[in-house]
Amino acid sequence: MxxxxxxxxxxxxxxxxxxxxxxxxxxxxxxxxxxxxxxxxxxxxxxxxxxxxxxxxxxxxxxxxxxxxxxxxxxxxxxxxxxxxxxxxxxxxxxxxxxxxxxxxxxxxxxxxxxxxxxxxxxxxxxxxNINFKTEIKKQYELEKSIIGSSAAMQKVFDQVRMITELDTNVMVSGESGTGKELIAKAIHSYSNRFSKPFIPVNCAAIPKDLFESEFFGHVKGSFTGADIDKNGYFLDANGGTLFLDEISEMPMQMQAKLLRVLQENKVRRVGDSKQHSFDTRILSSSNKDLKVMIGEGTFREDLYYRIKVVEIKLPPLREREGDLTLLIDFFVNKYNRLFNRNIKKVSEEAMILLRSHSWPGNIRELEHTIQSAIALCRSDELRKEDFIGLDQQDDGVKVIIPSHRTNLKELLQQTKATVEKEMIRRALGNSRGNQVQAAKELGMSHRNLLYKLKDYGIKSKDDKYD
Ligand SMILES: Nc1ncnc2c1ncn2[C@@H]1O[C@H](COP(=O)(O)OP(=O)(O)OP(=O)(O)O)[C@@H](O)[C@H]1O
Ligand SMILES: [Mg+2]
CATH class of the missing domain: 3.40.50.2300 (Response regulator)
Structure with missing residues (x-):
């Protein structure tokens, strides 16, 4: 400000x-x-x-x-x-x-x-x-331009990110794999007062156990074989800025103890150094394992947990982001059109049904890769069902999605019944190339009953694609 x-x-x-x-x-x-x-x-x-x-x-x-x-x-x-x-x-x-x-x-x-x-x-x-007002507006605008999400669940995340931009606390970003934890961590840094200082992401799962200490805290030349030069380590490199400890659950217990002490004292001693160095580094961390469970099992320190999780931002899985799937598909089609110099104009209705019925266990990352490889395979300017080979094979069923918020069972069953019926009717009509009598037979219902359903669900059976 x-x-x-x-x-x-x-x-x-x-x-x-x-x-x-x-x-x-x-x-x-x-x-x-x-x-x-x-x-x-x-x-x-x-x-x-x-x-x-x-x-x-x-x-x-x-x-x-x-x-x-x-x-x-x-x-x-x-x-x-x-x-x-x-x-x-x-x-x-x-x-x-x-x-x-x-x-x-x-x-x-x-x-x-x-x-x-x-x-x-x-x-x-x-x-x-006026300048402050403009930067506020810019912040909001930019946040939502680079991170897609109009669902209520994501709007809540954006509100939280905006709220903590002024606070300088440690934040835990949690969520399933591929939900955008690193993207959000970067955004938290970019909108904080530390934006002009370094943002250093560290994947804790990728550091060999015996290198942890020197990677994090640095070392002085000659302190061990291979230490050819003085090195500052992540904490001092990120001084003034933000250190993002990705997959912190993978940090060995012994290292957790050292990390805790450093965070308590705000000072590090490089390996082989006689002096301690103060630092001012904000810690963001992420984990796709449940740290509470790990604490129970004795594999994660509870005191460290409370120090890094002053505020927690929980990213919702893609299957709970009502309405975001279409936006994200659009976003990634544009992105890969640009990168691959292609001109995909649309995604066919059938392909959309397929994409919607998938449950996306790998979340946004899986969606991004799926769109990326479909565009690479696609020969026309429209992405069709056939372009999503892997997805089609692994997932031909309709998933029932039970929302995480409390919901009425009767309503949920009704919605699910409608989803299943619509999907089955579409498929039967596809198989019969639009022949209603044949589709009704496949579905085991009377032709008359099928006609009612078609009207109810607004499905057109004499669609071009079936003829
Ligand atoms: N809301 C979003 N809008 C646009 N792109 C997104 C969004 N969320 C994630 N992505 C993209 O999806 C990919 C995965 O995101 P990211 O690496 O941040 O996820 P993660 O939660 O850290 O994953 P992991 O648990 O595997 O480490 C990245 O390419 C990122 O840019
Ligand atoms: Mg990540």
């Missing part, structure tokens, strides 16, 4: 006038600094930040106009005001051209000067609020 302080720099060589300005601004509660020549002022402008810089034009050393040229060099937002002696209007015009906000002619009345400065501070504040 950018907040507006009221810092003003007064640059005036005439002592009485300078002291007067400092006095009246201090009385108004502003934070006042002062300089009496151009060079001192230049140094102050470049090494500090001010909301307002009030400049005399005639100064020893650098002139006010030369100082104004710094405006394009400084990284902070600041309003410049120049003071000119009565009658030197040309230099005032020149100052405005160089980007001064206002000029005030000398001599001036104190109340006039205060009003002018306060007005500018007010404008600065409004502008800054």
């Amino acid at each position: 950018i907040s507006v302080l009221n810092r003003i720099l007064v640059v005036e060589d005439e002592t009485n006038l300078r002291n007067n300005l400092v006095f009246i601004f201090q009385k108004e509660g502003l934070q006042v600094s002062a300089a009496e020549d151009g060079y001192t002022a230049k140094e102050m402008i470049l090494s500090n930040e001010y909301e307002i810089i009030l400049l005399d034009i005639k100064l020893p050393g650098l002139s006010g106009l030369e100082l104004l040229e710094l405006k394009s060099r400084i990284k902070y937002e600041c309003k410049f005001v120049v003071m000119t002696a009565y009658g030197s209007i040309e230099s005032a015009v020149e100052a405005i051209k160089l980007g001064a906000e206002e000029y005030i002619t000398k001599p001036f009345r104190n109340d006039y000067m205060i009003r002018a400065i306060k007005r500018l501070l007010h404008i600065r504040k409004l502008e800054s609020e």
